[in-house]
Amino acid sequence: MLARTILxxxxxxxxxxxxxxxxxxxxxxxxxxxxxxxxxxxTMPKEDFDMPNKVMxxxxxCETIALxxxxxxxxxxxIELAKMTLIPNGExxxxxxxxSSYTKLKKYxxxxxxxxxxxxxxxxxxxPFFFSSVVLQEKIGKQKSFEMEFDKLAKKYKKPLIGLExxxxxxxTIDRIxxxxxxxxxxxxSNMAEFDVLFKLxxxxxxxxxxxxxxxxxxxxxxxxxxxxxxxxxxWIPVIEKQxxxxxxxxxxxxxxxxxxxxxxxxxxxxxxxxxxxxD
Numbered sequence: 443m444l445a446r447t448i449l450x451x452x453x454x455x456x457x458x459x460x461x462x463x464x465x466x467x468x469x470x471x472x473x474x475x476x477x478x479x480x481x482x483x484x485t486m487p488k489e490d491f492d493m494p495n496k497v498m499x500x501x502x503x504c505e506t507i508a509l510x511x512x513x514x515x516x517x518x519x520x521i522e523l524a525k526m527t528l529i530p531n532g533e534x535x536x537x538x539x540x541x542s543s544y545t546k547l548k549k550y551x552x553x554x555x556x557x558x559x560x561x562x563x564x565x566x567x568x569x570p571f572f573f574s575s576v577v578l579q580e581k582i583g584k585q586k587s588f589e590m591e592f593d594k595l596a597k598k599y600k601k602p603l604i605g606l607e608x609x610x611x612x613x614x615t616i617d618r619i620x621x622x623x624x625x626x627x628x629x630x631x632s633n634m635a636e637f638d639v640l641f642k643l644x645x646x647x648x649x650x651x652x653x654x655x656x657x658x659x660x661x662x663x664x665x666x667x668x669x670x671x672x673x674x675x676x677x678w679i680p681v682i683e684k685q686x687x688x689x690x691x692x693x694x695x696x697x698x699x700x701x702x703x704x705x706x707x708x709x710x711x712x713x714x715x716x717x718x719x720x721x722d
Contacts, residue, residue, distance in 0.1 A: 463719030470716035481697025
């Protein structure tokens with residue numbers, strides 16, 4: 443079930459680390475203050491959302507909050523962003539799917555998701571990555587995200603909020619995965635079992651379990667791991683270094699960016715920083 447697992451990965455972005463924590467302290471290498479990095483899940487059922495006290499304490503101790511991207515955008519940026527979710531040249535998913543696969547997709551959206559045909563006709567213009575995201579979010583129902591909560595907390599505590607990259611760069615990264623390859627995200631929307639397993643592992647902070655499940659299922663899409671994880675991780679390191687040398691910073695990124703030899707934690711360690719998991 444490669445596609446189901448990858449679709450879950452888009453939201454969980456899970457990671458591997460010998461320690462079972464999601465929150466880490468960054469110090470050493472002459473830093474005058476501690477900074478923190480937290481691995482998030484980008485969306486989750488509202489009733490399951492919980493902000494750990496240790497995360498709140500870390501955030502409050504820092505001067506600035508850094509997310510993958512800034513959530514506040516101008517109207518023109520939002521319009522451009524919306525355009526980038528669409529398949530170019532007025533094409534739709536039908537141009538890339540077999541007749542039987544397209545018919546199956548439409549039947550699922552109309553019957554199981556209770557979509558009206560007009561809604562389906564609107565969304566089939568979206569690239570598979572974003573179409574899949576819409577379906578998964580609707581299946582989750584009422585939801586919350588750490589990123590949105592951190593944005594609110596930044597405003598509440600009057601802390602500057604910065605992005606490690608621009609939203610346009612993130613969209614361009616997604617576009618490096620061909621439409622045809624993105625279709626692998628869409629094989630079986632009816633099966634949420636793997637998403638449920640990944641979400642439970644995230645809640646338990648079972649880092650090794652998460653890594654083993656994901657690493658065995660994403661081997662067939664090396665481009666995804668390269669561009670969406672490894673390259674972005676490497677790009678973030680000089681941004682993070684500059685920021686944590688300037689002031690104490692609370693950094694929150696998808697947990698999938700933290701672990702592994704090319705993960706942010708190991709890259710920071712290679713730069714000479716001490717990165718330590720926070721238990722409580």
